[in-house]
Amino acid sequence: MTLVIHPRFSNLYQVSHPLILHKLSQLRECNTSKKEFKELLQEITQLLVYEATKDLPLITSEIKTPLETIQAPILKGKKPVILPILRAGLGMVDGFLSLIPSARVGHIGLYRNEKTLQPELYYFKIPKDSQERHVFICDPMLATGGSVSKAILCLKERGVTKISFLCIVAAPEGAEKLWKEHPDVKIFTAHLDRKLNEHGYILPGLGDAGDRLFGTR
Numbered sequence: 725m726t727l728v729i730h731p732r733f734s735n736l737y738q739v740s741h742p743l744i745l746h747k748l749s750q751l752r753e754c755n756t757s758k759k760e761f762k763e764l765l766q767e768i769t770q771l772l773v774y775e776a777t778k779d780l781p782l783i784t785s786e787i788k789t790p791l792e793t794i795q796a797p798i799l800k801g802k803k804p805v806i807l808p809i810l811r812a813g814l815g816m817v818d819g820f821l822s823l824i825p826s827a828r829v830g831h832i833g834l835y836r837n838e839k840t841l842q843p844e845l846y847y848f849k850i851p852k853d854s855q856e857r858h859v860f861i862c863d864p865m866l867a868t869g870g871s872v873s874k875a876i877l878c879l880k881e882r883g884v885t886k887i888s889f890l891c892i893v894a895a896p897e898g899a900e901k902l903w904k905e906h907p908d909v910k911i912f913t914a915h916l917d918r919k920l921n922e923h924g925y926i927l928p929g930l931g932d933a934g935d936r937l938f939g940t941r
């Protein structure tokens with residue numbers, strides 16, 4: 725797995741691996757079925773989580789193997805929080821939980837106003853002690869960056885300082901916004917795409933992630 729730090733956006737990490745690239749191509753393909761889309765989203769998320777969690781701190785704890793007692797490394801501190809942005813972020817939760825089953829799951833409901841492209845907040849629920857945890861925001865799409873920027877503000881208002889963002893596809897416009905507004909938040913993406921079109925869709929992108937995941941096209 726290669727982690728490429730973008731030369732312009734110092735908080736953007738493109739996680740590069742032949743399996744990620746292969747699965748991303750299948751995800752983009754417009755004839756990919758709803759079932760395959762869901763599975764691919766989970767699989768790519770697992771591969772991103774592997775990289776995005778590699779700095780989680782460890783402590784040692786005494787464990788007994790069938791043969792002897794040793795000091796063994798375990799994750800330190802409170803369990804991380806997964807924060808999917810509804811709706812499409814929900815498609816990344818199971819992939820994340822398959823690697824960290826004890827992670828807490830918050831929810832933030834945001835939708836883009838189709839005309840203004842501004843995010844509208846309609847739901848927010850995270851564990852009360854989230855300021856003591858690392859929060860991993862999940863959303864397949866970073867387009868203008870309005871939605872995730874709003875999610876980050878909601879977290880910061882509640883005292884959360886350890887925040888990362890996992891997305892499948894990023895547009896340079898959204899990456900630039902996050903780099904300017906939240907340079908402290910690391911972004912892990914499978915690919916930085918070319919640009920946004922006039923309707924705020926990512927090119928080449930994969931279309932409307934929520935509609936493809938839930939079959940509401």
Ligand code: PRP
Pocket residue numbers: 809810811812813834835836837841843863864865866867868869870871872898924933934935
């Ligand atoms: C999509 C996507 C992101 C957002 C990205 O959601 O899942 O949340 O757009 O765009 P932005 O970076 O310009 O804010 P959408 O608003 O379409 O809602 P949905 O998931 O309910 O369909």
Ligand code: URA
Pocket residue numbers: 812865867924925926927929930931932933934
């Ligand atoms: N939201 C999506 O689902 N797709 C895009 O290309 C942009 C925003």
